Amino acid sequence: MFSPNLHHDTGDAMTDDFSTEQKIKQAAQRVFLKKGYAATRTRDIAEEAGFNPALLNYYFRSKEKLFEIVMLENMQMFVAGVVGILTDDATTLRQKLHILVSHYIDMLQANPDLPAFMIGEIRDNPDGLMEKIGFSKLPPDASILMQWRTLAGENGTFKPTHIMMNLIAMVVFPFATAPLIRSRTAMDRTAFSALMEERKELIPMWIEQMILAGATTNPKS
Amino acid sequence: MFSPNLHHDTGDAMTDDFSTEQKIKQAAQRVFLKKGYAATRTRDIAEEAGFNPALLNYYFRSKEKLFEIVMLENMQMFVAGVVGILTDDATTLRQKLHILVSHYIDMLQANPDLPAFMIGEIRDNPDGLMEKIGFSKLPPDASILMQWRTLAGENGTFKPTHIMMNLIAMVVFPFATAPLIRSRTAMDRTAFSALMEERKELIPMWIEQMILAGATTNPKS
DNA sequence: GTCTATAACCTGATAGAC
DNA sequence: GTCTATCAGGTTATAGAC
Secondary structure, eight states, X not given: OOOSOOSOOOSOSSOOTTSHHHHHHHHHHHHHHHHHHHHOOHHHHHHHHTSOHHHHHHHHSSHHHHHHHHHHHHHHHHHTTHHHHHTOTTSOHHHHHHHHHHHHHHHHHXXXXXXXXXXXXXHHSTTTTTTTXXXXXXXXXXXXXXXXXXXXXXXXXXXXXXXXXXXXXXXXXXXXXXXXXXXHHTOOHHHHHHHHHHHHHHHHHHHHHHHHHTSSSOTTO | OOXXXXXXXXXXXXXXXXXXXXXXXXXXXXXXXXXXHHHOOXXXXXXXXXXXXXXXXXXXXXXXXXXXXXXXXXXXXHHTTHHHHHTOTTSOHHHHHHHHHHHHHHHHHHOTXXXXXXXXXXXXXXXXXXXXXXXXXXXXXXXXXXHHHHHHOTTOSSOHHHHHHHHHHHHHHHHHTHHHHHHXXXXXXXXXXXXXXXXXXXXXXXXXXXXXXXXSSOTTO
């Protein structure tokens, strides 16, 4: 039903990253990411890529089709590699947290507009593209879940969902609100980046504390 | 330069909440909040309010003017009352955290679309309406800052900015991503609300831990 | 494959009757 | 104050020349 290349194949086995099609896709990625779907005009994309607006329709048929492609790739960026990290039997829980947080912060430093874009899309298209993404659920015996239970005890006092929320929130939210944070604290882009680098060490530490705070052995008892 | 009522006064002293003007504003609030500025058509607002599209221009002259008004009120919701909480000499730090978190969660339970809306606007209009908001900086001797220093020691190992980020992130982020969270965890709206109610107790606890973890007395020493 | 010209459509805003 | 009808402007998409 869905094909990334709507037009005929080039005949070349390898995909040429400098082809017009690729350039348009990359330009679209940048513009959609910065402004969102509704606020983006196809002319913006053509201008950004330095091409004629008609080429967009030649290669991708419509703005919407192009958006779906870019969208899908952006979403996959969010989940790429994560399952591998979480199911690795060779790493400790502490190591997993470190690797996961570093992985995400690095990715977001390179793509700082991604969080706001995703949040906008989640809103505009609640059930639309959400399923298309390979957000495959973890198997119940995934390494991280076993380790989690060991640390928190079988009957931790609050749900893992809370901790997951916190982990993602602490990593992603600062990027989503970066313009506001920077203007409020008079940080420039470099200072903000440095702050996020600090968080690579801090967030895993905080998360570990949270897991312990919810462990079976309640401080009050 | 900016006046909420562009047309002549009604002559009535009290503002009638059921006037056409008010109804349009409320409908606009709902639609803008759900879809953002760019994706909203003036016809959507008229339909939502059950009125003729022409009335929007009659009362507010343009879509943009109407948006500014609604926007401003939304943003003020975010900061309303917070300074008062943070500078109250009669409450402990722990109490302040509790009150602040409860205050925000209550407000967001009533306005769950607000976070995604704000994030979208921060992106689309980085420096535009940000200053109009009464985001008045705290005085350096604000009660909460003194109490913070007492708890963390004068030279806490990491910046208060981190903790502030975490506090806001843990409260706001779940709402910004609620549709995704609910679909991923098979929660209905009620279950999600209940989860956020739990967080009224949990977040202040976590934050306190974080402050202690960054206190002058380092666990390692 | 790429460009120019233009069609087809949509959206915000206004004029004028009631 | 509210409605109908319509305009002006801008946007996506296509037809057809090169």
